[in-house]
Amino acid sequence: MKTVSSLLDQEWYERYKRISRLNIRSSIYDVTNRCNLRCRGCFFFSSGEDKAASEETDIRKWEAFIDKEKERGVNLAILIGGEPTLCLDRVEAFYKRLPSFCATNGLIKLPRDRFPDLMVGISIWGDEDDEKTLRGKDTFAISSKNYEGDPNTYYLYTITPRQIGRTERVIKKIQDVGLKVHLQLLSNDESVDGFSWREEEFRDIRDEMDAMLDAYPKTLISSEYYHKIITTGKMMGRSFGWNECPSVTEYFDNRRPPPKRLIHFIRWASDLKTMHRCCTSETRDCTTCKDGAAHMSWVMVNKRAHLRSTQDLQGWIEVYEMFAKLYQFIPW
Amino acid sequence: MAVETNKLILRVAEVMIDELKLEDVTPPTFSPDIDLVDEVGIDSMDLATVALVLQDEYGIRIDEDDYPKLTTIRLIAEYLENKMQLKT
Numbered sequence: 001m002k003t004v005s006s007l008l009d010q011e012w013y014e015r016y017k018r019i020s021r022l023n024i025r026s027s028i029y030d031v032t033n034r035c036n037l038r039c040r041g042c043f044f045f046s047s048g049e050d051k052a053a054s055e056e057t058d059i060r061k062w063e064a065f066i067d068k069e070k071e072r073g074v075n076l077a078i079l080i081g082g083e084p085t086l087c088l089d090r091v092e093a094f095y096k097r098l099p100s101f102c103a104t105n106g107l108i109k110l111p112r113d114r115f116p117d118l119m120v121g122i123s124i125w126g127d128e129d130d131e132k133t134l135r136g137k138d139t140f141a142i143s144s145k146n147y148e149g150d151p152n153t154y155y156l157y158t159i160t161p162r163q164i165g166r167t168e169r170v171i172k173k174i175q176d177v178g179l180k181v182h183l184q185l186l187s188n189d190e191s192v193d194g195f196s197w198r199e200e201e202f203r204d205i206r207d208e209m210d211a212m213l214d215a216y217p218k219t220l221i222s223s224e225y226y227h228k229i230i231t232t233g234k235m236m237g238r239s240f241g242w243n244e245c246p247s248v249t250e251y252f253d254n255r256r257p258p259p260k261r262l263i264h265f266i267r268w269a270s271d272l273k274t275m276h277r278c279c280t281s282e283t284r285d286c287t288t289c290k291d292g293a294a295h296m297s298w299v300m301v302n303k304r305a306h307l308r309s310t311q312d313l314q315g316w317i318e319v320y321e322m323f324a325k326l327y328q329f330i331p332w
Numbered sequence: 333m334a335v336e337t338n339k340l341i342l343r344v345a346e347v348m349i350d351e352l353k354l355e356d357v358t359p360p361t362f363s364p365d366i367d368l369v370d371e372v373g374i375d376s377m378d379l380a381t382v383a384l385v386l387q388d389e390y391g392i393r394i395d396e397d398d399y400p401k402l403t404t405i406r407l408i409a410e411y412l413e414n415k416m417q418l419k420t
Binding site (some may be wrong): 001002003004016017020021023093260262263301303304306307327 | 352354355356357362366369370371372373374375377378380396400415
């Protein structure tokens with residue numbers, strides 16, 4: 001039997017042991033149905049999830065709900081929306097009770113006196129041109145002023161096909177405001193013209209992502225193995241999709257044979273009763289889904305499959321470390 | 333008692349090999365003291381899979397909160413033994 005220590009040298013083994021018992025149990029929460037942007041390609045609005053449930057407005061019900069989530073074993077609350085910063089009392093209810101992460105477009109500055117170390121992930125979709133096309137404005141111009149130099153903030157840079165050959169400038173401007181950046185790929189949920197990936201573009205962008213990681217290792221929170229997985233949709237000869245995705249709400253998961261999945265994962269709507277099928281929208285084609293967290297989780301839950309070789313296991317460690325950094329389980 | 337524990341150790345090893353499809357190991361060669369997380373690469377979902385089978389077989393409940401303590405086959409076997417004793 002191949003053991004972990006037989007595949008790793010001492011340094012890698014120590015890295016493995018630092019993460020092997022973290023036992024991250026995340027769930028996702030729609031904090032609100034409202035947003036201060038309406039981006040073309042946003043799965044939440046394009047799939048009608050904003051109308052799937054009426055928002056619970058009683059903060060005491062949110063607090064009681066979060067306490068129950070904690071009892072259920074959740075140890076990472078991923079707050080999405082809509083735009084969570086429109087409802088800071090709800091964000092605060094999570095922050096006071098659970099390790100939390102807030103996804104935001106960055107247009108509203110989270111008050112750091114109220115949320116001193118809450119991890120914030122700011123979305124950026126391509127460069128200024130793409131942002132104006134897809135989101136109606138250059139959000140970076142505002143969000144970068146709101147969060148410049150914040151040690152608990154990073155950019156989640158959604159790369160569009162138009163970014164091939166242009167990612168360095170975006171990464172550099174993020175570096176210049178003293179923030180880190182994580183990469184994912186646009187899934188183009190509303191089929192906006194010119195924003196769907198062609199197969200050969202995945203090869204090009206993978207090479208570019210690798211080159212950026214070499215050039216900006218302290219700014220980019222990423223790994224070559226992650227680039228490979230998200231651009232190819234393949235891992236260990238298996239293809240990403242409904243039969244493999246780990247981020248399916250437990251209640252809806254009737255897949256047979258059951259794949260490795262996130263334990264007790266649920267994506268909750270803002271009425272605190274309705275559950276969504278998965279971490280993105282159920283109108284999305286799973287075979288073309290490029291959700292970054294889902295792909296990271298896919299790697300993470302398949303640890304033993306990576307005990308095949310030293311290279312495979314090191315790839316797994318790097319992806320797990322990346323996730324653990326992005327959600328504050330280990331420091332940058 | 334030692335005989336019972338040894339039998340349990342072999343059975344836990346067998347369930348683990350079968351359920352998790354571990355290769356190049358048999359119940360007698362599966363060290364009962366090898367760290368399941370640090371060395372075998374077992375995660376909590378693996379443990380939950382094994383726990384389901386053992387719960388059914390021995391008619392006891394393995395609490396999820398106890399998973400972090402169950403880090404070797406010997407510790408799992410001793411845990412089962414204690415639970416079964418409490419039942420009688």
